[in-house]
Amino acid sequence: MAPIQHLTHRTPQVTADELLAGFHPSHRFGEVSFDSYRPDPSQPSQSEAVQRLRDFAAGIGSASGGGLFGRIFGGRRPAAKAGIYLDGGFGVGKTHLLASLWHAAPGPKAFGTFVEYTNLVGALSFRKTVEVLSGYKLVCIDEFELDDPGDTVLMSRLMRELSDAGVKLAATSNTLPGSLGDGRFAAVDFQREIQVLADQFDVARIDGEDYRHRGLPQAPEPIGDGELEEYASSRYGDRTLAVDDFAELVRHLSSVHPSRYRQLLDGIDVLVLHNVHTITEQSLALRFVVLADRLYDKDVPIVASGAPFSELFTQEMLAGGYMKKYFRAVSRLTALAREGQKGEVLL
Ligand SMILES: Nc1ncnc2c1ncn2[C@@H]1O[C@H](COP(=O)(O)OP(=O)(O)O)[C@@H](O)[C@H]1O
Ligand SMILES: [Mg+2]
Numbered sequence: 001m002a003p004i005q006h007l008t009h010r011t012p013q014v015t016a017d018e019l020l021a022g023f024h025p026s027h028r029f030g031e032v033s034f035d036s037y038r039p040d041p042s043q044p045s046q047s048e049a050v051q052r053l054r055d056f057a058a059g060i061g062s063a064s065g066g067g068l069f070g071r072i073f074g075g076r077r078p079a080a081k082a083g084i085y086l087d088g089g090f091g092v093g094k095t096h097l098l099a100s101l102w103h104a105a106p107g108p109k110a111f112g113t114f115v116e117y118t119n120l121v122g123a124l125s126f127r128k129t130v131e132v133l134s135g136y137k138l139v140c141i142d143e144f145e146l147d148d149p150g151d152t153v154l155m156s157r158l159m160r161e162l163s164d165a166g167v168k169l170a171a172t173s174n175t176l177p178g179s180l181g182d183g184r185f186a187a188v189d190f191q192r193e194i195q196v197l198a199d200q201f202d203v204a205r206i207d208g209e210d211y212r213h214r215g216l217p218q219a220p221e222p223i224g225d226g227e228l229e230e231y232a233s234s235r236y237g238d239r240t241l242a243v244d245d246f247a248e249l250v251r252h253l254s255s256v257h258p259s260r261y262r263q264l265l266d267g268i269d270v271l272v273l274h275n276v277h278t279i280t281e282q283s284l285a286l287r288f289v290v291l292a293d294r295l296y297d298k299d300v301p302i303v304a305s306g307a308p309f310s311e312l313f314t315q316e317m318l319a320g321g322y323m324k325k326y327f328r329a330v331s332r333l334t335a336l337a338r339e340g341q342k343g344e345v346l347l
Helices: 016-021 044-059 067-076 094-104 114-124 126-133 149-164 187-199 225-236 246-253 258-264 282-298 315-319 323-342
Strands: 083-088 109-113 138-142 168-173 201-206 241-245 270-276 302-306
Touching: 016 114, 016 126, 044 083, 044 094, 044 168, 044 201, 083 094, 094 109, 094 138, 094 168, 109 114, 114 126, 114 138, 114 149, 126 149, 149 168, 149 187, 187 201, 225 241, 225 270, 225 302, 225 323, 241 246, 246 270, 246 282, 258 282, 270 323, 282 323, 302 323, 315 323
Parallel strands: 083 168, 083 201, 109 138, 138 168, 241 270, 270 302
Antiparallel strands: none
């Protein structure tokens, strides 16, 4: 008989060292670097952030703590703060950059999410956490967020004490440090703590869109499924509409050779698609890519209900070997939908 265990009977003891051994970037960010971050040329704040982080990394562990600047200009320049704080929206690469900083820095160093640090304090006690982390050169805190007064007091003190001990700090958040906690609790009562916290960091704001959707045009407002035909015929009067259910069209495409998709569209002026949804099968997705190209070649406006075309393919597809094809298809279909639903003319 297989031996039986009960998790409820186990109370593992974990030493501080064992706990801290887990404070490194996750597998996904195990190999990232400043070089593998591709700044968006239309968002200057991205390449600026990379440069600031490179400089910051270069200053870690140096005797004066101020990097080259600190050594050359000494007292004439206001000392750089102990911390750098990356502020920006979802998907602009904050975690990528924070992990790149961690990889570039000398040790000992820690990388964890905000919640992991609050848990660490819970497990070790505040004093012990300060004592241990004070021996580190760099402490990286991903997803800084203040949800309650307890965390605010705790993290404010922790950041202050580590900074006083000469530890470099780096954090990411989608909230500016001075606005942390806004709307979550009576943050006004903790302005002093929040200010102390904010004072430990210089802010690098990173603008831009989600890297995974970069360069894609915005989807038009969705149209209700019941209004599609009416909308299309009022808009396109005497033109020829092809009206199809999305799922049926996807199925049909697998029975027509892609080389004939051009003929499939013969004489069609507008495509009306009911209930667009994510295609989960790669072979069907690739056929739809071919159809998208033919629609685009022929400049057929699309009027559609259901999911926006940005959701046509799965995240795995958008990150896989055919990502360029998929992004191109999403971009083209979205442009055709904007033409069909917003009257935009393609260039
Ligand atoms: N400029 C970029 N160059 C290369 N990869 C990027 C870039 N921005 C984001 N990524 C990748 O996109 C994904 C999402 O980025 P992430 O760092 O998690 O964003 P954030 O933390 O700002 O939400 C990650 O896999 C990341 O490696
Ligand atoms: Mg992140």
